[in-house]
Amino acid sequence: MTFDQGIPDFGEWLFGGFVVSLIRVALLIVGGFLIGFLISSARRGPVEGFYSVSKVIASSVVDLINWSVPRTIAMAMLAVQEAIRRRVLIAFVVFVVIILFAGWYLDVQSDNPARLYLSFVLTASNYLVVLLALFLSTFSLPADIKNRTIYTVVTKPVRSWEIVLGRILGFVTVGTMLLVPMAIVSYFFVARGLSHDHTVAQVEAASAGDVTHEGETSFDSHHRHTFKMYSDGTGETDVVTSHWHQVTKSGDGDSAAYEFGPPIGLLQARVPVFGSLRFKDRAGADTAKGINVGHEWSYRSYIEGGTLAAAIWTFEGVTPQRYPDGFDLEMNLRVFRTFKGDMEKGILGSIVLRNPDPSAKVRRSEAINFTAKEFSSDKQTIPKSIRVVDNQDGSIRDGDLFDLVDSEGQIEVWVQCGERAQYYGMAERDVYILDHDAPFIANLAKGYVGIWLQMVMVTAFGVMFSTFLSGAVAMMATLSSIVIGYFSTFILDVATGTQQGGGPLEALYRILTQSNVQVDLEIGQAPTSVIQGFDMVFMMFMRAMAGLLPNYSKFSTTQYVAYGYNIDGTLLSIQLITAFCYVFGVSLIAYYLLKNREIAA
Amino acid sequence: MADQVAEAAPSSADDKPQAESDVVIETRNLSKVYRDFWGRQKVQALKALDLEVRKGEIFGLLGPNGSGKSTTIKLLLGLLFPTSGEALIFGRDSSDVGKNERIGYLPEESYLYKFLNAVETLDFYGRLFDMPADVRADRVNELITMVGLDWAKRRQLKEYSKGMTRRIGLAQALINDPELVLLDEPTSGLDPLGTREMKDLILRLRDEGKTVVMCSHLLADVQDVCDRIAILHQGELKELGRVDTLLTVKDMTQVRAESLTKEAEEEIRAVIEKHGGNLVAMENPTTTLEELFLNIVRDSDEKPGRRSTQDG
Ligand SMILES: Nc1ncnc2c1ncn2[C@@H]1O[C@H](COP(=O)(O)OP(=O)(O)OP(=O)(O)O)[C@@H](O)[C@H]1O
Numbered sequence A: 001m002t003f004d005q006g007i008p009d010f011g012e013w014l015f016g017g018f019v020v021s022l023i024r025v026a027l028l029i030v031g032g033f034l035i036g037f038l039i040s041s042a043r044r045g046p047v048e049g050f051y052s053v054s055k056v057i058a059s060s061v062v063d064l065i066n067w068s069v070p071r072t073i074a075m076a077m078l079a080v081q082e083a084i085r086r087r088v089l090i091a092f093v094v095f096v097v098i099i100l101f102a103g104w105y106l107d108v109q110s111d112n113p114a115r116l117y118l119s120f121v122l123t124a125s126n127y128l129v130v131l132l133a134l135f136l137s138t139f140s141l142p143a144d145i146k147n148r149t150i151y152t153v154v155t156k157p158v159r160s161w162e163i164v165l166g167r168i169l170g171f172v173t174v175g176t177m178l179l180v181p182m183a184i185v186s187y188f189f190v191a192r193g194l195s196h197d198h199t200v201a202q203v204e205a206a207s208a209g210d211v212t213h214e215g216e217t218s219f220d221s222h223h224r225h226t227f228k229m230y231s232d233g234t235g236e237t238d239v240v241t242s243h244w245h246q247v248t249k250s251g252d253g254d255s256a257a258y259e260f261g262p263p264i265g266l267l268q269a270r271v272p273v274f275g276s277l278r279f280k281d282r283a284g285a286d287t288a289k290g291i292n293v294g295h296e297w298s299y300r301s302y303i304e305g306g307t308l309a310a311a312i313w314t315f316e317g318v319t320p321q322r323y324p325d326g327f328d329l330e331m332n333l334r335v336f337r338t339f340k341g342d343m344e345k346g347i348l349g350s351i352v353l354r355n356p357d358p359s360a361k362v363r364r365s366e367a368i369n370f371t372a373k374e375f376s377s378d379k380q381t382i383p384k385s386i387r388v389v390d391n392q393d394g395s396i397r398d399g400d401l402f403d404l405v406d407s408e409g410q411i412e413v414w415v416q417c418g419e420r421a422q423y424y425g426m427a428e429r430d431v432y433i434l435d436h437d438a439p440f441i442a443n444l445a446k447g448y449v450g451i452w453l454q455m456v457m458v459t460a461f462g463v464m465f466s467t468f469l470s471g472a473v474a475m476m477a478t479l480s481s482i483v484i485g486y487f488s489t490f491i492l493d494v495a496t497g498t499q500q501g502g503g504p505l506e507a508l509y510r511i512l513t514q515s516n517v518q519v520d521l522e523i524g525q526a527p528t529s530v531i532q533g534f535d536m537v538f539m540m541f542m543r544a545m546a547g548l549l550p551n552y553s554k555f556s557t558t559q560y561v562a563y564g565y566n567i568d569g570t571l572l573s574i575q576l577i578t579a580f581c582y583v584f585g586v587s588l589i590a591y592y593l594l595k596n597r598e599i600a601a
Numbered sequence B: 001m002a003d004q005v006a007e008a009a010p011s012s013a014d015d016k017p018q019a020e021s022d023v024v025i026e027t028r029n030l031s032k033v034y035r036d037f038w039g040r041q042k043v044q045a046l047k048a049l050d051l052e053v054r055k056g057e058i059f060g061l062l063g064p065n066g067s068g069k070s071t072t073i074k075l076l077l078g079l080l081f082p083t084s085g086e087a088l089i090f091g092r093d094s095s096d097v098g099k100n101e102r103i104g105y106l107p108e109e110s111y112l113y114k115f116l117n118a119v120e121t122l123d124f125y126g127r128l129f130d131m132p133a134d135v136r137a138d139r140v141n142e143l144i145t146m147v148g149l150d151w152a153k154r155r156q157l158k159e160y161s162k163g164m165t166r167r168i169g170l171a172q173a174l175i176n177d178p179e180l181v182l183l184d185e186p187t188s189g190l191d192p193l194g195t196r197e198m199k200d201l202i203l204r205l206r207d208e209g210k211t212v213v214m215c216s217h218l219l220a221d222v223q224d225v226c227d228r229i230a231i232l233h234q235g236e237l238k239e240l241g242r243v244d245t246l247l248t249v250k251d252m253t254q255v256r257a258e259s260l261t262k263e264a265e266e267e268i269r270a271v272i273e274k275h276g277g278n279l280v281a282m283e284n285p286t287t288t289l290e291e292l293f294l295n296i297v298r299d300s301d302e303k304p305g306r307r308s309t310q311d312g
């Protein structure tokens, strides 16, 4: 996983994205009024339409003043009771059955079983809960109107606002009642599925430095480890399928017994600390970007090997309190080869740590060499005691990592590619310091919060559509909004032409005629412009929709959990605020639609 | 029936004028046209209805099926929006939700949540009035006893018979002790005992100073309880006035007496003939089917078990 989408800076998001979202919400509300106006105009003419819309606005103030929380809760409880009596909690049984059968077909020999298990349970929970929210929210109100049970409700002092909010609240409660046990079951399923033991298979004495014994573990859970024992009686295995075990030895000689601890490194929540990136070109001069190796709008840029070109990350807050023993640097560099070379071996490179302060006593560390392989992530441990280059004579001596940190707690990491005519590709978020791991369970919970928020938004949209559409149509409308929401990035790309091949009609034509997306349509001027004209109008509509609807993929943080990265608090707050705004805006529209609806017609 | 009342006064002019604040319901030129999805006219269900219902009276809306009775009630409640004209309840527009605090409504069929039981149903509606929990619990028990469903109060409504649902529907309409009760065919689906209880209840509500508007096409029911009636036909108001005035047939006399001998009967026949009258019928009175049924039920309530036959 890469942080392509990135975790936006909160301030940047607030004044950039969020203001845009607010404008969208405002647009949604105005759109709602417009729809209400159009509906009532169609029924009784524009003057009456205008009159009734302004009456609705005035009376909504009265409704707000008279808003009663107990009434809203009563409506919510009704929705919960309805769902429970309709036995929706069976969905949980379905989930457990799916999970039980999953054990059979999940690839047990996977390199990273935790990733597989976590993606699976999170995706399953996500789909199930969103589907449930979709069905619950869209069929309830239309059924109430069709059965006329709503007659006895709206003739009580219940405000439309309370009906809408009660419904949303009720279905969210039902969804939560399902999601929480799902999360708990998921955790135990994953933890149990991954936990395993080894026993010793063979061991022999060794004498390489501190190592006293070397050996091999038994073959359990589809893998085996080798392990090393140190003179103090402890040891460790190597990393296989993304985990290792601690080993302890008791007894001596023939009666020596080895004990292996639980797997370490499977369920983790690494905390990346990102820096800012700048470049030096091949001559060593400052430059904003590296080289472009062909992808015009590429996220990454590249530096050339064997030259002065360098990628420089500046990290902040590097203090001895935070990293008393030094830190781990994780690197996800891309490799671009102009000649093939030895594909098995990576491309050599070096890391130099530098003090940003030019007048510092110690300016730079000794170069740390590493090899970068395509599509794999390297971890470099930067210890506290580090070899540094003396400022005066250029000699190398022992030094301290924190001598390289300036008074503001900043340190620079210079990455260079060592091989001539080969390139490293990087983006700001490809190299980061690993802070202390966050607790895995909390991270899993945060992943489930993302799912929960999706459910809440789907519920709100479902209820909104169900205030004026019949059940099945409301469900289709909500489903479309979800699909457009999930693919909004793609839709924007098609609309802006970033994604080649044209809109739906042109794409269909190309598929049927099997024509390449790059060639012009060979059907003459007029048909081409008809096709493209239709596509343009359609894509304008889709683009507007994609801009208005929530981008559900931004709420899907299952990747973070599955790949073992901590879900950042900023990301979570952004999700929470965005979801809240959507739910508020959508409920408001639902309220006006329901209020302006002639229930008995 | 229509023939008999046709000559009665066609307006409400025979009523005593009352204070303005006593007017609970007022409709002005109220009309309703049902339209289809495309806005095309389907039915003109109500045509320019002008009505006034005063505090403390039982007002009956009469008419054959499809004459616009339910439509009128739905317009009063704001379930429908008038095509033209307006409906005022307690002086407020019918679209004002606040008026519902003081209204009870029994729909033509009891549209209730089938998955709730009787207690849950009433509790739910009580919550919609923001009633405190203890008041609510008392009120729920009181109403369930009143409608005679104590024995089934924990059963889900989907197991209820039509009449039982009707009863719980009535209880639901009274949960807030309303000042104005709108009953759409209150006796439909009820057994004779239930019908009688319903009528007694309506009279009791009036005695408590409440206003009742009911609609029905069962003239007997309306006749028994209503103070004033309006008769609708095809959405038009045909008749409006006090029941006693409307039902008094001035040119008809009916004789009914007890313990008369054959001779006495002959004597009366002679008297009628002497005055130039035309004897329509004179016979031993029979009890109505309704009364008989009620007697049987009452008796069996007092003496459970098989009822002894008349001749035994
Ligand atoms: N939702 C509706 N859509 C279209 N037409 C309707 C609707 N409801 C009622 N109507 C029509 O309006 C007219 C009056 O109906 P209404 O229900 O008011 O009659 P009613 O007097 O209550 O009859 P009943 O005694 O059968 O209950 C009828 O012609 C009916 O078909």
Ligand SMILES: [Mg+2]
Pocket: B069, B070, B071, B108, B184
């Ligand atoms: Mg009716």
